[in-house]
Every structure is written in C-alpha cells, then in structure tokens.
Amino acid sequence: MISGQIRKSYIGKKPFSDIMMVEEIAQKENFKILEFTKSVDEETIGEGKIPKTIKAAYVEKDGTVYLLKENGTMERIGSIEYWQQIKKFEAKDDYVAKINTKIKHKIDLASCGLCDLHKNTTALLNIVATNRCDLRCWYCFFYEEKAGFVYEPSIDEIKKQIEVARSMNGYTPPIQITGGEPTLRKDLHEIIKAGKELGSPHVQLNTNSISLGIQYFEEPEKAVEKVRKWKEAGLNTIYTSFDGLTAKPNSNIKNHYEIPFALEAYYNGGVKSIVLVPTVSQLNLKETPSIVKFAINNVEKGIKGVNFQPISLVGFIKKGDREKLRVVQSDIVYELKKEFDIGMDAWYPVPTVASLADIIGREPHIHFYNNEKCGIATYAYIDHEKRKLHPITEFIDVDRFITDVSEMHGSKLKKALFGAKLIPTAIKYGSLRRALAEKLKGYILVDELPNGVKISNLLEEIIEKGNYKVLGAFHQYFLFFGMMHFQDYYNYDVNRVQRCSIHYAAGKRVIPFCTYNVFPSIHRDRFLKINRVKGKEAERLMEESRKAKDKVIEFREKKDEIVSSPIYKEAYRGLGK
Secondary structure (H helix, E strand, O other), rough: OOOOHHHHHHHHOOOOOOHHHHHHHHHHOOOOOEEEEEOOOOOOOOOOOOEEEEEEEEEEEOOOOOEEOOOOEEEEEEEEOOOOOOHOOOOOOOOOOOOOOOOOOOOOOEEEEEOOOOOOOOOOOEEOOOOOOOOOOOOOOOOEEEEHEEEOOOHHHHHHHHHHHHHHHOOOOOEEEOOOOOOOOOOOHHHHHHHOOOOOEEEEEEEEEEHHHHHHOOOOHHHHHHHHHHHHHHHOEEEEOOOOOOOOOOOOOOOOOOOOHHHHHHHHHOOEEEEEEEEOOOOOOHHHHHHHHHHHHHHHHHHEEEEEEOOOOOOOOOOOHHHHHOOHHHHHHHHHHHHHHHHHOOEEHHHHHHHHHHHHEEEEEOOOOOOOOOOOEOOOOOOOOOOEEEEHHOEEEEHHHHHHHHHHHOHHHHHHHHHHHHHHHHHHOOOOOHHHHHHHHHEEEOOOOOOOOOOOHHHHHEEEEEEEOOOHHHHEEEEEEEEEEOOOOHHHHHHHHHHOOEEEEEEEEEEEHHHEEEEOOOOHHHHHHHEOHHHHHHHHHHHHHHHHHHHHHHHHHHHHHHHHHHHHHHOOOOEEE
C-alpha cells in the first residue's frame, strides 16, 4: 500500500540537493528509481503565473510506475510491463530535429513557441477554428460559455498561422481543424481549402459529429452536400469523438444518438477515413472493448481506427477525486486484452517509427522524435466472421524489423551494407524496388491472412509498383489502435514536452499541446482572449451556439424515434446496449 501522506511527510525538508530529495523519498517508501526528469510544483500554479519546475523521478513499486516529485506528490503512470515495453523503443538522445526559430529558451513553459530547446518538428498542427460548441461536456474547459468570450479567427488569420508553422518546420505540416466545434462555422470548407492550398498533405477535422448527425436525421441531402463540400475542399479524415456505447448518465453519452447518422453523412459525402476518439476515464473504461466492436461494426462506413485519449485532469483536483477518474494507457491495454487477447507486447510507442521515417524521408520532413511516454499504437487484423482481432505481431516480426532499421539510423556504413545486400536480388529481378520488397518479406511470420490475402503481395504492390491505393485495402483488413496520453499538473514531464509533435497555432507562435492546454492562462486563454470577437458579432455568435446546444437537447427528446431508425440499429447491431 502506497502511503497517502508522502507529501505531508516530506514537504519542508531541507535536502542537500533536489535530486537527493527525490532519492530520499524513494528510499523511504521502498521505491525503485527508474528515471529522473523535471515536473511542475502544482502549488505554484496560479492564474497567469508561470509554475515553478522541480525535480522528479519515475519510480516503481509492486509492479506499478509512478511519477514522484520532490514536493512529495505522486501520480500513477502505468504498469511496469508498460514501462518496459515503451523503453525498448525510446527516442535516442541524438534524435533532435532542426527547428527554424529565433525564440530563445529562458524559462520552462513560458518560452514555448517553439523555442530553441525543442527537439521535434510538427506532426500535426492544430488550428482552432472556434471556441464555440454545441455541447457542454463536464470535463471540457474550453467552450465559449466557460471562457466568457468567442474566439473565431478569419481565414486570413488562419493562413498566417499555417505560414508560421511552415516557416518553423520547413514544410507545411498535416493540419487538424479543431475547436470548440468547428462545424459550427459556415465557412469550414474555406479553412480546409486554405490548408490544402498552403501545401498541407493531410487535413483532418476534429469534431463531435453531433450537429451533422442531427442534420442528416432531419435533412439527409443537405448533410451529405455539406460533407461533399468539405471533401471537395480537400478534407482527408474525420477525427470524431465517441466516448461510450451506453446512453447512461454514469457513462458519457456525448454523441451516442447522433453518430450513426453522422457516419451515413460522411460515407455518402465521400469521406471514408474516420477515426473514433474516445476520452477515457474510470466512468467509461469498461466500455472500451465495446467501442472497438462499434468500430468493427462500421468499418464499411469508413472507420479506420480508434485513438483512445486517457482523460487529462486539468485544474486542481483532490487526490482521491483524481483516482476516481484517472486512467492510464496500460489500463486501456489490459481492458482490451480481456476481450481481444492483444497483449502489451503488441503495442509500440511513437518513436518506434522514428528511424524508418528518417531513412525514407527527405529533410525537411515529419519526424517522430516523441518521448516514448506520449503515446502507443498497434494494428490488428479484423476477422469479421468470428468477430475477432489478431495483432499485427502475429503476422510480422515488428521488433526485429524495427531493430534492424534503427541500427541503420545515422550510420552511412550500415546503410551501404544494407544496400549492397540488395544488389544481387536487384540484378535477378531487374528492380531495386523489387529487391527491397523481397528483403522485407523476410520479416513476415505468417504470410496469408485469414481471408486469403497475402501480405507479401501487398508489399509488392506498395513498394515495387508504388501502388499506394493498396494501403486503402490494408485498412479494410486492419484497424489502427492508438493512445495519446496528454498531461496535466500531476503527471507533467517537461522532457516529454520538449519532444512534443502535436502543436497549436497561436499567432506568431507554435505551442506544444501539453503547454497550451495544461497551463491555459499562460498561452491558450491569453491568446484567444486578446484575439476574441467583439461587439454585436460576438453576441450573434454566442446566440448561435446557444441555439445549437438547445437543438441537441430537442433532438434527444425524440429518443424513441431515433433508436427505432434502421440506421441506428445497423450501427449498433449485436452490441447489446
């Protein structure tokens, strides 16, 4: 049993050094120290104040890993099995990307933008299209009613933000249009178009899908036309909330009633790349296997994956209350394992693909130099007939492949030796691409999928013939599963933030996700408030979003009609809500 009085016992002691303080606490409580880092002292956090950074350590006891701070506070991070898996693929010290920035680091958390200590380029640029929303989610801290103002940048302002990110990275990054609820903007297609015209290779829409789902239920043709307009403007992917299967108060119904109709609108409008994004707390942790089953049910509607997000407990929350909500990545893995038998060894942290991205990419390009604790992912084959999932590790020796690729990273000699080994095969087949495909076949453990498709044939199509449309077929057979564990006061790790690749555009700055949202009064709220909409236009937009919220309430009063719809029944078939 871990003492709940750690902070009370140790606060105020005078150690010889900060590190010794953490070591003393760990020794006293019989913790094993795994790694030192730097966190924040939550007692120094205040409105507009820059929190003090303090020494911390990842420690382990009885199979559980915690973040222990020198102020005596402690927060659960995950299981030791999780820790050992992610550390096998951690970012190397020399994984440091070039950032074109003039911002000098002066103070932790305050110098973000990106500063000269940042080690990673932008993999996804969040563009806040509005802070208005059609919901009032209990865990949200962002929407206009709570903020007390409306933020809604013009198209020209958005273009300038994208240009800032392009200048810093040397390329226009993938873009996520987010909010609030961005679909409340009538000119959303213009924002999508602007991102594409400025060179973004991928534009995705972060939405709750509610207003669109309601519109499809009432006026399907108009809803489909709206989506078609987004698609024609260049939209690639829908990144939609989906927090639970049961429409009960102790769960989180969020978009339960609307999502079946929204999926129809997306599909018929031509958008067939959809990722479900559940925010997971202890309230809906048990529902995560059912969320996966919902995804399997609706693969034909364009669902390509599920990206779980353990809840970020922003704000001051008592330890006991946090524990009633806190979910970590290993919790979700174990919950899914009960149903699908996919173990921790099938999950890989983000930097797993860093070496591969560097070898096949040309500078400047997207790097994956993230801290290994930021997120994990895997793929699983869908056996529709048996309603079963098979992890990709059953078919491909992922560990050996990544190890071999990592050994080539930064070594011209090893790259040359690898190339030399391809020459005989290239001569035999008259193609270097074919030789590479043959080499990669050596990592296949089981070539034939249960549906008869051969992985080796997919490799040949992709690598030898350059037929990337085959990747679409791959996603018909395999589902992507990911997790991004965004931070809060209690588990904050400054080293993680230095390697963040999910950034927010904020005027002339580009802010890491976990600085922008965890300490909103330093960056996010200050920027949004300075650039808020004013006067009668602000009043009009406030009234518009209030009506959108009322519309959701009115729609759900038709519950009996909704659940009797064939579209609703088909989406939730066999799930026994």
